[in-house]
Amino acid sequence: MKDQDLPVGGASRRASFAVRRARQAGGDGRRRAAAILACLLLCVSALAQQQPRNPELAYAYPxxxxxxxxxxxxxxxxxxxxxxxxxxSGSGVxxxxxxxxxxxxxxxxxxxRERLEEAAKKLTGEARSLRGRLTDIGALREAAREAGITDEQLRALDEFRRLRTDPKRQPNPQLEETVRIRLSVASDAAPGLRELRIRTPLGLTNPVRIHIGxxxxxxxxxxNDRLPDSCIGSSMPVVVNGQIMPGDVDRFTFAARKGMRMVIAVSARELVPYLADAVPGWFAAVATVYDADRKEMPVRxxxxxxxxxxxxxxxxxxxxxxxxxxxxxYRGREDFVYRVAMGELPCVTGVYPPVVxxxxxxxxxxxxxxxPSPAVAVRLDEPGVHDLATALGSxxxxxxxxxxxxxxxxxVPEKEPNNTGAQSQPITLPSVVYGQIGRPGDADLYAVRxxxxxxxxxxxxxxxxxSPLDSLVSILDSKGRTIAVNDDYEDKASGLITHHADSYVMATxxxxxxxYVRIADTQAGGSAExxxxxxxxxxxxxxxxxVTPGSIGMRAGGTVPVTVHALRRDGFDGEIVLALKDAPQGFTLSGGRIPPGLDRVRATLTATPRDPVEPVRLLLEGSATIGGKTVRRLATPAHDMMQAFAYQHLVPAxxxxxxxxxRFWPPPPRVADSDSVVRLPVGGTARIEVPRVGGALAGTVAxxxxxxxxxxxxxxxxxxxxxxxxxxKADGSAKPGARGNLIVNAFITRNAGRAANDRQGQARRVPLGCLPAIPFEIVAR
Structure with a gap:
């Protein structure tokens, strides 16, 4: 295959080969550095024209x-x-x-196509013989052999034609590339959701979800849209894997007996939480059951x-x-993947009490x-929110x-009746109460002093x-006057919830x-659940x-930015000190402070100068002084995912x-003291020493x-x-009191010379990474 026919990775492989050759070349260090720089410039140019910088995964199927x-x-x-x-993630897979x-x-x-046409002309002497005989597989293959085109290339050409001529399909660059992976699952592998990542020369991908069952x-x-698929038959329980394409409807026949209490559980958004370029921002699966006469069956x-x-x-x-x-x-594309568990399977729809x-x-x-049993004894020692299946050990x-x-x-359990102020249930602070809005129009009131x-x-x-409850909470005085009220409160820790229907209120x-604290359902609903x-x-x-992103690819010795989000509770606005916990030798965090009142900060992570064989699992810990005591919290890794072009969610990993x-080459810049706070006066300047800058190429760093x-x-x-x-420099628009970290990117700049698509003298910038985060504070002059 010629260079112009190479797959997308060809530029990277050619540049890597050239770098190796340059390193083997004779001459002094500066000449070798210049040769390597030229190769790097070619590589960066090619990759910038062909691909985004970071590898991304969109789906896995099955x-x-x-x-x-x-x-x-x-x-x-x-x-x-x-x-x-x-x-x-995890073990056993x-x-x-x-x-x-x-x-x-x-x-x-x-x-x-041009090569096929030329080959067809040679074989027949007719100028347009192939175009008129595209359905003649024999003629097509004969022309392909003459042109040196493989069966794989023919299949790729046919797939290209089908995708381009299908009126329902739109080009989706974010889905186009695929990797085949073989999963081998041990018989004792823990069931549940896992995360799959891929390592490429450009780094580590984000995770996609797969389920071990x-x-x-x-x-x-x-x-299987018109003639249903018979892959299920009577073989239940079973899990069915599928994909929905544009306008697609998947149908499956199954045999069932009278009296069966079948559970049909669909997993779709559970697998692909958000779609950045689709409304409402996920695969909104609809499941329906019909009998043999195409009559829709009643289901709950x-x-x-x-x-x-x-x-x-x-x-x-x-x-x-x-x-x-x-x-x-009726949308669809490759990332509209689903799994359906079917059969007389256990299905929990509610638990009471909801707190222990x-x-x-x-x-x-x-x-x-x-x-198997309507009542189960549980004991959990760690405060928080636990998946019920994990809590039950099943x-x-x-x-x-x-x-x-x-x-x-x-x-404290609720005690009915407690629907009015006169019937309100007295409680002592602090307490956690639990109850049910047991019928439409119900309300529960609790009295406090x-x-x-x-x-x-x-x-x-x-x-x-x-719970299906859409809560509405009010704080009332002794005469029933509203002091504070709240319907929905967004909890950014719950990145998989889009309708934040829980209430939170704080009042003086x-x-x-x-x-009185009153709770009811906003939509006047109510039931035992x-x-x-x-x-x-x-x-x-x-x-x-x-901490985002949850997957990081970087060069040995390099530095990359990370974002740490502080989800503050009950008015906490103090400083949070960040540090890596039990990190392998050589990994460091710079800019590890979230200033008082801020909800996020960009810090930097510097990698070990060695090259680990496997990805390294890091832990980030934050500590703060609250009420005179030191409180420590581990950061949950997350991915900042976009929903429907506009909304962002911190999806936990x-x-x-x-x-x-x-190893990083040339060595990235460093800062003399990356822990000291740079105080930058409004209308003034501040100097920072950068003692190490790019080795032999220092003169080209920007x-x-x-x-x-x-x-x-x-x-x-x-x-x-x-x-x-x-x-x-801070000009007059800088705000005194602003604090955080400055992230400074470093580049090598060089004149790339004249190329086929370049103007003479056009400058090229090769990214070196970034400096360690620089803590700053804007001060009045």
Missing amino acids: AGCRQGAEIDIKVGGQALFGAEQAFV TATVLGYKRPLTIGEANRL SLPEVAEVEP EVRGPGPDPTLLFDVPADGEYTLEIRDSI RAGATTTVRLTGWNL TASVGPMIRLAVDDLPV GKKGDRLVADVMARRLG LPADGTY HSYRMRISAPMPDFELR QDWLVAVTG LELSEPPPGVTIESFTMRPGGGVLVL
């Missing part, structure tokens, strides 16, 4: 595997060329990269915090039924279908995600636990006396941390992984601020032997 099985899956995304390794594929570009397809699995066989549909449906189907008679899966508005005291054994009642249940809260405060100036908090968990009490957990207390300041590749605060710029960067001086 999106799971059974324990003890081996399966080949396809993972789609972009910038995946040169895929080297695949990693699955190994992933092996089998191959990489991408569609032809327009230019490649045109060149193949215990049930037999089948995959759809297309076409239940949903947890997310939109994936679970159908509860009482089979009315022996016979054949059809399950239909589609998107709510930490360290105490509590019997909880379960509602749902096919449950993963057999399918269906909506139900969670159980664990608190270390006194846990307070003094003038006290602050009172009511914090509800319902929707976040899987205007006088001594009795106050409309349960809630509500903390009523004085403010309890605290914080959580999220299981691991914070860093993949370190070969610096640039990334996302600087308003009014802050680089006034100058002056080189001198062995280092340089960076001068920062």
Whole structure:
């Protein structure tokens, strides 16, 4: 294959080969450095024209595997060329990269067509013989042999034609490249969601979700929109894997017996949480059951915090039924993947009480279908929110995600009747109360005593636990007048919830006396499953941390920016000190402070100068002084995902992984003292020493601020032997008191000369990474 026909990764491979040759060349260090720089410039130029800088994954299909099985899956995304390794979170699952594929570009397809045409002319002497005989497979293959075109290239050309001529399909560069991966799952591998990442020469991808299960699995066989797929038959329980393409409807026939209590649990958004370029921002799966006469069957549909449906189907008679899966508005593409668990499977739809005291054994009642027992004793020692299946020590249940809260405060059940102020239930602060909005129009009131100036908090968990309750919370005075009210409160820690239906309110009490905390359903709904957990207390300041991105690819010895988000609770606004915990030798964090009042800060991570073979799992810890005590919290890794072109969500990841590749060359810049706070006066300047700058190429290094605060710029960067001086400037628009970290990117600048698509003298910039984060504060002059 010629250079112009190379796959996307060709430029990277050619540049890598050239760098190796340059390193082997004779001459002094400066000449070798210049040769390597030229190669790097070619590589960066080619990659910038062809691919985004970071490799990204969009989906995996099939999106799971059974324990003890081996399966080949396809993972789609972009910038995946040169895929080297695949990693699955947890133990018991190994992933092996089998191959990489991408569609032809327009230019490649045109060149193949031209070669076929030329070959056909030679064979027949007719100028347009091939165009008139495209359906003649024999003639096409004969021309391909004459032109030296392989069967694989012919298939790629046919796929290109089909994709370009399908009126329902639109080009999606973010889905075009695929990597085949073989999953091998041990028989004792823990079931549940796992994360799959791929390592490429450009770094480590974001994770995509796959599910390890215990049930037999089948995959759809297309076409199945008109003639249903019979892959299920009577073999239940089973998990069905499928993909929805534009306008697609997948249908599956299955045999069922009268009296069966079937659970049909769809996983779609659970696998691909958000779509950046689609509205509403996820695959909105719709599931319907029909009988043999195409009559829609009555089912009960239940949903947890997310939109994936679970159908509860009482089979009315022996016979054949059809399950239909589609998107709510008939969209579709490769990342519209789903899994459906079907059969007489256990399905929990509710738990009561929804909260238990930490360290105490509590019997909880379960509602749902096919449950072995309606009551289970649980004991959990760690406060927080736990998946119910994990809390029960079982993963057999399918269906909506139900969670159980664990608190270390006194846990108090509601006592009916408590619908009015006169009937209100008195409680002592602090307490966690739980109850049910048991019928439409119901309300629960709790009475507390307070003094003038006290602050009172009511914090509800319902929707976040899987309850259908859409809470409305009010704080009333003794005469029933509203002091504060809240319907929905956005909890950024719950990145997978889009309708934040839980309430949170904090109010300052205007006088001594009795106050009432009232909770009801905003939509006047109510049932036994409309349960809630509500903390009523004085403010309890605290914080959580999220660190993004959850996957990092970097060169050995290099530095990259990371963002740490502070999720502050109950008015906590103090400083948070950040540090790596038990990190491997050589990894360092710079800019490890979140100033008081700020919700996020950009810090930097510097990698070990060595090249680890496997990705490294890092831990980030934050500490703060609250009420005279040191409070420590581990950061949860997350990915900042876009939904429907506009909304951002911090979606939690299981691991914070860093993949370190070969040694950084030339060495990136450093700062003399990256821990000292640079105080920058409004209208003035500040000098920063940069003692190490790019080795032999120091004279070509340029610096640039990334996302600087308003009014802050680089006034100058002056080189001198062995280092340089960076001068920062704050103009009149800079705000005194602003604090945080400055992120400074470094580049090598060189004149690239004249190329086919360049103007003479056009400058090229090769990124070197960034300087360690520089803490700053804007001060009045």
